[in-house]
Amino acid sequence: MGIVEIIKKKRDGGVLSEAEIHEWIGKMVKGEVPDYQSSALLMAIFLKGMDREETKILNMEMLHSGDVVAPGTFGDFVVDKHSTGGVGDKTTLVIGAIVAACGVKVAKMSGRGLGHTGGTLDKMESIPGVRCDLSTDEFAEKIKTLGIAIAGQTGSFAPADKILYALRDVTGTVESLPLIASSIMSKKLACGADGILLDVKYGSGAFMKTPEDALELARVMVKLGEDCGRIMGAMITNMDVPLGANVGNLLEVFEAMDVLEGRGPKDLTEECKELAEGMLILAGKDPKEAKAQVEEALSSGKAYELFGRLITEQAGRVGELEELRTYFKEHGIFENGYRIEVCAPASGVIRRMDTEKVGLTSSFLGAGREKLTDTIDPEAGIHFRKKTGEAVREGEVLAELFTSSRPENLEKASEMLLSAMEIGAGEAFENPGTYATILPNSGKV
């Protein structure tokens, strides 16, 4: 069957066979399918969906379109964690250090931020000197010696996803469950981790707007991983509100360090602990033991110390990072930076936030990029003093905006942020935390 016939079959709601998906992906990676045909097929999949079997086949075809590191390659049991994308999501920096301090090896392949979401690589590289362009050998060596490495995902893993993701981005076909599931899992499965914990976000800053849809996505991805023999887990977490108080690369690194020192914001600290416990459970610990080990890693300072070693191991200059952090804490601004305050236009309660718009505001200040080739300003971002659910008085400071590269954008960014926050009458309330958890033998979900 030719590509046109495959497009027509999906357009008419048909179920694609293994041979058909193989033909499409195989030829596409060789450059034999024009972008307009793949785009048409993506739109047909977006509109008609794919059943579980088709999604599994698509995932396997994408996985085997490039290099695959076999599980077991790193020696001991190795865990990875993946977030579906968020605003203020700096959990990897915290939980990587906690889990490694608990003696479980962490192999973290990360991506860059794009659009409204941040990426772990940009956060890591905002630390003076840090490099994440590790070769597979360097990556494996650091995991063996230190117990953790954070590397950029190279183009040699799942190249089919690279092509498809770029097309989806410009054809309005990103928010499709089978396409998201196969995109994420094909890359994760290529990286050699034995256990994978998925942090699936829901809400105004996430691809999945409702917790129910996020749970369905999580179930599909967990099954894709289990079908490939991996130990899988997932947590469905809230992205209706940014995580923690800071958004922006260095600001998020500072906040991750606060959590490791035991003085981070409550929502972020709780989510980090839950995710770290989940990763330990995937590595075979029982839930009680996992909880106790996470608490001990934090309270003893072992996780904080491991974070410093991780940065040093990846060529980072911890002394300079500490100086930047101290200066910021003492002066409330970066040395050569700009800052403005965003104040409440009225008294009331922050009823909701458009978290995607918050991410875009941070990006507009220089913290993110529109194209993968854009450079970012590590010092740009937002510090929230008030978030959803909190009562505010007219004129009270809601947030501070920072940039070192685009001072001319501060006023407009302030308007953007205000338009992302809905203040109205009502009682203060708590934001919901984790909606559901899927973990082996935990009896949950």
Ligand code: URA
């Ligand atoms: N992250 C990915 O890698 N792929 C998607 O489709 C969505 C989020």
